[in-house]
Amino acid sequence: MTSFSGIHRVDPVDRAHLTGLSRPTPPIARYAPTPALAPLVQRYWIPVWSLSEPSRQSTLQHPACLVVISNSYARFYGVARGLSTVVLEGRGWAAGVMLTPGAGRLLLGRPVSEVTDRHLDLDRLDTLNGPALTGAVRAAMAVDPAAESSHRRAVEAYERTLSAFLPLDAAGERINEVIGWLAEHPGTTRVAELARAFGASERSLQRLVEERVGLTPKWLIQRRRLHDAVERLKAGTTSLADIAAELGYTDQAHFTRDFRTVSGQTPGQFLADQPTRR
Numbered sequence: 001m002t003s004f005s006g007i008h009r010v011d012p013v014d015r016a017h018l019t020g021l022s023r024p025t026p027p028i029a030r031y032a033p034t035p036a037l038a039p040l041v042q043r044y045w046i047p048v049w050s051l052s053e054p055s056r057q058s059t060l061q062h063p064a065c066l067v068v069i070s071n072s073y074a075r076f077y078g079v080a081r082g083l084s085t086v087v088l089e090g091r092g093w094a095a096g097v098m099l100t101p102g103a104g105r106l107l108l109g110r111p112v113s114e115v116t117d118r119h120l121d122l123d124r125l126d127t128l129n130g131p132a133l134t135g136a137v138r139a140a141m142a143v144d145p146a147a148e149s150s151h152r153r154a155v156e157a158y159e160r161t162l163s164a165f166l167p168l169d170a171a172g173e174r175i176n177e178v179i180g181w182l183a184e185h186p187g188t189t190r191v192a193e194l195a196r197a198f199g200a201s202e203r204s205l206q207r208l209v210e211e212r213v214g215l216t217p218k219w220l221i222q223r224r225r226l227h228d229a230v231e232r233l234k235a236g237t238t239s240l241a242d243i244a245a246e247l248g249y250t251d252q253a254h255f256t257r258d259f260r261t262v263s264g265q266t267p268g269q270f271l272a273d274q275p276t277r278r
Helices: 104-108 130-141 148-165 170-184 191-197 202-212 217-235 240-246 252-263 267-272
Strands: 008-010 028-032 041-050 055-059 066-070 074-077 084-088 091-099 119-121
Touching: 028 148, 041 148, 066 130, 074 130, 091 130, 091 148, 104 202, 130 148, 170 191, 170 202, 170 217, 191 202, 191 217, 202 217, 217 240, 217 252, 217 267, 240 252, 240 267, 252 267
Parallel strands: none
Antiparallel strands: 008 028, 028 041, 041 091, 055 084, 066 074, 066 091, 074 119
16 A cells, blocks of 8 residues: 655745745645656645635646646646746635646646647546546645645545556656756756756657657747746845846847746846845
8 A cells, every 4th residue: 555654744945836025825835746656746835715806816837738627627737838828816715736846747648739728627538537637636625725634635645546657657657857957967958968867859859749748849949938037036135137147148138028028027027026135
């Protein structure tokens, strides 16, 4: 029987969530997977909210598929190439799984390029019993959605289901390695550099990324740069010109254009809205 004693809370740097003083977020508890599930799961996250008026939450999704079960829906999400938004209203909760880049195809049962910028109701997946998983997670959260004991039971329900997809296949391991390497080498700005690091042709790398992530190696590089930018802007300790230079942009104007195109705001506007600027 699988043991879930390794589940523990984590607080990773939030590089994806475009929060600010004018865009607050509800409390979010984050949990690491057990070591056995690490090839499939990056982390679990559980927001709980009680709002007097609607709140629009925006994220730059990581290059990985998501499973999200809430009090009102249960979905499998492909990767969104642009800005992801959700409107929170009233009282509610969600229990989400950020899969590893390699795991999405296993749950979907086909290339994840088929669900880029889309989501499916969980009961439409043929690879798992969506209604049973949804029922187990909702039962775990029913008594007190804010309690850590409820979170642990929800995570355990996920881990029982996801353990059936182990072991991760070779291509899944490969894409996990590629994206992990890219995160650790922020100076990489060209697809040719990434392909060379893995002894692969650009064409073979393209096929791998499209099947397992649903987008392109060029998108991977741009998304990593934007995540790096969000991290630096939230810290508020570096000038915009320095951030642009650190991320390999030829000038600040190119950095501003890329950030605004995806996020809908300039780096300066995002920076000015950070608590670190007050």
